[in-house]
Amino acid sequence: MNKHNLKLPVFPLPVFILPGGITRLRVFEPRYLTLVKVASKEHGFLIILTNNDAEPVQSKWGSWVEIINFDKGEDGVLEIDVKCRALVKIKSINIDNDKLQYANALEIEHWSQKPVANAADELSESLQHVYENNALLYDLYTEKPFQNTSWVIARWIELLPISLSDKIKFFRQHNFEDVKNIVQSIITKHQK
Amino acid sequence: MQTNLRSKVTNAKPSIMSDKIDHPQLCQWLNAVATSRDKQAFTHLFQFFGPKIQRIARNRFPNEAQASEVVQETMSNVWRKAHLFNKDKGAATTWVYTVMRNVTFDMLRKIKGNKEDNLSDDIWPVAESMVSENESFDDHLESKQLLHVIEKLPEAQQQVVKGFYFMEMSQEQLAVHLNLPLGTIKSRLRLALAKLKMQLGEGHD
Amino acid sequence: MIKHHPTFELIQSFVNGDLPASLSAGIAIHADMCPKCQKQIAQLTDQVAEASFEEAFLDRFIVDDSEDVNVLAEFDFDVMAEQITASNEVFVANEQLDKTIVFNDKTYKLPRALQSMVMGKTSHIGKLSRARIQLDENEIHTSLLQIEAGGSVPEHTHKGFELTVLLDGSFHDEQGEYVKGDFIMLDGSHQHHPISDNGCLCYTVANDALHFTQGINKLLNPIGSFIY
Numbered sequence: 001m002n003k004h005n006l007k008l009p010v011f012p013l014p015v016f017i018l019p020g021g022i023t024r025l026r027v028f029e030p031r032y033l034t035l036v037k038v039a040s041k042e043h044g045f046l047i048i049l050t051n052n053d054a055e056p057v058q059s060k061w062g063s064w065v066e067i068i069n070f071d072k073g074e075d076g077v078l079e080i081d082v083k084c085r086a087l088v089k090i091k092s093i094n095i096d097n098d099k100l101q102y103a104n105a106l107e108i109e110h111w112s113q114k115p116v117a118n119a120a121d122e123l124s125e126s127l128q129h130v131y132e133n134n135a136l137l138y139d140l141y142t143e144k145p146f147q148n149t150s151w152v153i154a155r156w157i158e159l160l161p162i163s164l165s166d167k168i169k170f171f172r173q174h175n176f177e178d179v180k181n182i183v184q185s186i187i188t189k190h191q192k
Numbered sequence: 193m194q195t196n197l198r199s200k201v202t203n204a205k206p207s208i209m210s211d212k213i214d215h216p217q218l219c220q221w222l223n224a225v226a227t228s229r230d231k232q233a234f235t236h237l238f239q240f241f242g243p244k245i246q247r248i249a250r251n252r253f254p255n256e257a258q259a260s261e262v263v264q265e266t267m268s269n270v271w272r273k274a275h276l277f278n279k280d281k282g283a284a285t286t287w288v289y290t291v292m293r294n295v296t297f298d299m300l301r302k303i304k305g306n307k308e309d310n311l312s313d314d315i316w317p318v319a320e321s322m323v324s325e326n327e328s329f330d331d332h333l334e335s336k337q338l339l340h341v342i343e344k345l346p347e348a349q350q351q352v353v354k355g356f357y358f359m360e361m362s363q364e365q366l367a368v369h370l371n372l373p374l375g376t377i378k379s380r381l382r383l384a385l386a387k388l389k390m391q392l393g394e395g396h397d
Numbered sequence: 398m399i400k401h402h403p404t405f406e407l408i409q410s411f412v413n414g415d416l417p418a419s420l421s422a423g424i425a426i427h428a429d430m431c432p433k434c435q436k437q438i439a440q441l442t443d444q445v446a447e448a449s450f451e452e453a454f455l456d457r458f459i460v461d462d463s464e465d466v467n468v469l470a471e472f473d474f475d476v477m478a479e480q481i482t483a484s485n486e487v488f489v490a491n492e493q494l495d496k497t498i499v500f501n502d503k504t505y506k507l508p509r510a511l512q513s514m515v516m517g518k519t520s521h522i523g524k525l526s527r528a529r530i531q532l533d534e535n536e537i538h539t540s541l542l543q544i545e546a547g548g549s550v551p552e553h554t555h556k557g558f559e560l561t562v563l564l565d566g567s568f569h570d571e572q573g574e575y576v577k578g579d580f581i582m583l584d585g586s587h588q589h590h591p592i593s594d595n596g597c598l599c600y601t602v603a604n605d606a607l608h609f610t611q612g613i614n615k616l617l618n619p620i621g622s623f624i625y
Contacts, residue, residue: 016360030451037448040409069405072440130361130369161363162381169388178391182384186377189370213450231482238478244450263474268481272488282443289446293414301418305533311418315425315510 006088008046008064009035010101015047016167017063017084018154019112022140027078031099036080038100040067044085046103049164061171062105064088081140086113087171111176112154117147122188124152130159150176156183218284226274237288238267245292252296258303265295269318276319290318399431399578407582408434412441418532419539419602423562423580425510426600430578500526500543505565505598516541524548537604544568544593552590557604559583566597 011032017023027036039045044066048059065082072078088105096102118124124146131137131144145151157170157179173179218240224233242263249262269291277287294312301307363381367374403411403424410416411424428434496507500519517529524545532539536557541564544550561581568575570589575581583589 033444034448034451037445041413070441070444071437078440078444126370159361159366160381161361161366161377162385166385166388169392172392173388175391182388185387186380186384187370189372213447229482229485234482235475235478238474238481241450242474242477248449260477264477264481267477268484269488271481271484272486275487282439283446285450286443286446289442289449293412297414297418297421307533309513309515311422311510311513312414314512315418315421317509 006105009038010046010103012048012050014050019084021084021158024081062088116149118149127152153183215283219279222277222284266292401579401581403580417534422510423560426508426562427580539602542599542601544597546596549592560602562600564598568593568597
């Protein structure tokens, strides 16, 4: 498939997000308020995974996200809801004169973008239970396709308590069946 | 807000103050123009906004003369309408932006459709904020109290408060959720990761 | 309760001043009645304003245009500032007379956003009365439309878009009931047949003649150019 070269502003964050994933960010630093402005006029921005001390975990991959909603939090800080559109491979990163980093990137295809229909199974039921007990998650996702296995698996990977440097490996693992087996081996209650 | 998952928040990057607009200063100048027709204050405002408006307008109009007209019109409206600015209802930048956007809108309408009906001030009033009075009052109080609380926290914790919502579960939460012993969760995760590493061809560490 | 709101993209373009007057006015009318959108607009305006006047953001515009820098350097802002302050004129807001419009002996208060717009003559077909608003936006037609109690607009679709903001009263269609303040944006994929049991007044913006989809109504096609 012919994919276009993208030039996207970069937001380094300890946030792991796969296509279809939605998260809420609180933006207060002027530089990143500028990023929000640029991103909302153009085509979103790129989240590059950092560890919790804001050091980059890697700089080869990123999550291309779009702003789908915004609000001011109770303390007056801007909150934006972003939805991951695709994963990208980063070719280069430059710092522009507005102090923002811009990445030249290429969209890549990922299993999480291809719907896999499935009757309700333990993974979706369990995820549904998580959403029903978490007001923020429940509100963020206006659509909750629990019958789509690839969506369910992607959301489970985002939630799993494993380190970000381990999570990044899921960017590289392109075999859906393998990923599914791994997630099942963690979540399924009664293992075969 | 959350019942089950922790709302862990961290700061992305330390804030850079030099980028910040000096809002109280702009506000003071604008008030000086409004209350005492202070020419010096207006010159300061002009120095801050004039070149910026010129550049923004240059992006929307085909030539420099029209961009200058936007500066001229916007700044003379600032001079004539400063008394309509209400600092309790918003920042000076928001008010000047509204004046500039309105001038631009009417000018574009004039250029494209030859219409001189100046509709913008009816659509986006410059005399009042869009937020109704009660609401802005509530917000103001609320955020003031919250900021007050945040400011009392040590620096490191302040940054934590101002970060993002982190929705990952903890191992304990996952164990509770699946109704399994924590040890089982830990070993399952270890096994799963080992498997993933092997699949990716990095099982040698 | 208002249930239908403009999309985030529309609000964004509204704040940026990118929409035509007809749609901008539609959003302004809705926001005047909808605290939720009012708040969103105010917050977005704050953000956009702040970002617009930040030096760093502006530098983006002149990245590869060194000519502009020179022009800016030569441009004499001081002279302009002096000219402006030489005038002691202060803007005095017109006493906003609350303008009204009358349809079939019923008087409606005109929304603020429409106060300076030029209204055309009112024409009638059956229980529908329409006054065109003279905005001269080519293929975009803007009107005030009154439906008297029991009246309806024949089932139709659009090639372009059709915006209806309910200014007074209520109507219903296949999708449900609409009330005062609702912002209803339809495109070519929607088909509807609004009926007003108790009468209503709408602000409508459409960018194409509507197209009737039901048997006899096809013969009534002139009504399409009448309404929108």
